[in-house]
Amino acid sequence: MNKQSINKLSLFLTGLKSRFLENQNIFKGIYITFAAGLKDFKGVGSFENGKIKYNISGKTELLDFDGVVEKILKDAEKYEALSIIYKERGTDVIITADNKNVKTTTTEAKDEPSLEDNNKSYSAKAIHNLGETSTLLNRDYYIKVGKADALLKEIGIMSKEGKIKNDKIRKYNQIDHYVELLEGVLEKLPQNQVINILDCGCGKSYLTFVLNYYLTEVKKRKCHFIGLDYSEGVIEASKKMAANLGYRNMEFHAMDIHDYTPDKKIHVVISLHACDTATDMAIALGIRVESDVIIAVPCCHRELLNQYSYEPFKGILKHGILKARMADAITDGMRSMLLEAKGYEVSVVEYISPLETPKNLMIRALKVKDENPDAMDEYINLMSSLNVYPSLYAFVNQVY
Template sequence: MDELIKAIDEITSEEITKLVVSNKKNKEIEYNKINAILKENSKNQYYQIEKYTDKQVFHENIDVDMLKKKITEYMEDDYKQLSAWSDKTTFDLKISKKGKVFLGKKRSDNSKIANKNHNKEKNYILKEGTIIQPLIDLGVFTKEGKVVNSKYDKYKQINRFIEMIDDEIKKNDQKDLTILDFGCGKSYLTFVLYYYFVEIKKINVKMIGLDLKPDVIKKCNEIAKRYNYENLRFELGDINGYKYTDNVDMVITLHACDTATDYALYNAVKWNTKMIFSVPCCQHEFNSQMKSDELSLFTKYGIVKERVSALMTDAVRANLLESLGYKTQLLEFIDIAHSPKNILIRASKSNISKDKKENALKEVDNIVKEFNIKSTLLKLLKDDNLI
């Protein structure tokens, strides 16, 4: 163990720009490999940790001075190999089956790795230095288009949301889009999205924001007029029962409370919407119903029940969309330290096999039976003979 600590001390004595932990000691270890990449923003430097399973990658950010502690934990218990790069040195750490530690190092110019990692964080779709009026009015940008230091996290969050939409948009050569934004609220993100579609992607967009508050709708229409956003309008209406007769290409719903998200998803499915982006909020429905004899541990403690029920709600929603032919993902787009409402449901119409659709629906049936719960979205779809 002393040899390992000494080797890690030697590695971290230099500024590591990238690090890869691999070769897990047994099959039970969850992550196949773990990366640590040095990042920087306007305030400080930090490491972004990327943990890879067979199907997913999980992220967390740590302070620079936490790197030694983290990699010591990884190498002591779970992994046998570590590769690391500083500007001038490449390190290769290996642990034999008998626990012997071997540290190799060689001098090499790795400055390009450092520059690549640092710049990656800054390569945002909504670029600093650009005059984007909604971001100025939101207080994220100064009048000169610079990021306000205290709003850097908000700037990253908005870009992250735009990136998740951009991932779908760039799969097809979109020329025209009709977009409905349910529960748009004060709508600054709606305005930012309109800017992204029209000014950056050069797409002919027709965009409608929907909300229940007349004063909000009036103000948003005034702002759209002031921005000269000609094809963006706001209407007064309820997600439940909203009627729209034309084709809808995309439905967006951000923080629609509790079952309002279900009504938004239901409408999106009825319209045969191509793309759905939903950030749920206040998932109370399952929490008030959950009961289980076999899995009572999940309902025994209030805080556990609350979190499990929220995750279960979104998992059921994702599976129901999959059963209807949507390729569906649940993605984290805000660090949970900033907001617990950090899951995005991203769904796109796709060629889903019959077996996969049936299995998705079966998984929903199993969970609602086990926990004696009723899903609003499931009921809406069944009542309308959509499933």
């Protein structure tokens, strides 16, 4: 290639270097094809410990990005044309160059062919699972079959052949609705910085992996995920899944929520089906670190059941099942009240159908203002009226 084209190519490669240095966690690989006559010569670079493992002509070297650029430019002098595909999660940057022109385009990554027909075939088919019917819905999914296949296979929803498993259609619909419920809240987060998301009691982190995919590869947002769980087994499983997917913007720690002290600004705190007061630990942590968003899908509610009493409802609460249901409503209602007192705008919505599980509420909280003393007084007065002392109040005030 002539000197003029190589100079232009150098400028484009400088842009790739900036992309790599700015967000190397989403870099997947760089693929170079040099052309001379009818022959092609290929080079491949993959990520390894902050550098690029670059192989061409049977020789492999571990280089920084400047080293890769230097090699590409030097080799370009010997060939008539080249093409470069710089792959990120969700995005391909393509550079083509010859002696006449150098061009670059950015496209949505297409790692696998579209499986749109797969959706169509299932949407007309009823699948019976535990006596209920689950089908793929007639909707534009947020987590799309085809584009998200690697993720869906890793979390066990899709078969190796690229089909949504019959017994996982319900789960697929649930995770997609989860993203739908969070999208509007997450859109309000700061746009020009890395969003740090803390998953408390993360378990196997399936929904966090889904959220990682959506924010990174669909919304093109820079994000970092931290998963906490006291079980070393599930933490190791999450680490393995992250490695399999190449999700380097994730870290996992086997530890109690109480023992975690963040070393960076936390923008989102998530707690999904954490049992009983573990949900309160997560919400309290979010409040203390002034997280912009707190999302909780509570599980069991045992704490207030044996605490609360309300004389006007004596005739109702003598029925155990009604007292238990009232305890559920009081627990999540008081969680919402305390969040509002701490300056959060709160909405409580159904996460999934009550036919799936009665524990189907999602609490969404967005920090919009400073603490509201009047709302806090109302919360404390309610504590007195119901004769309850919720763990959330204790955790917020670090009284363990």
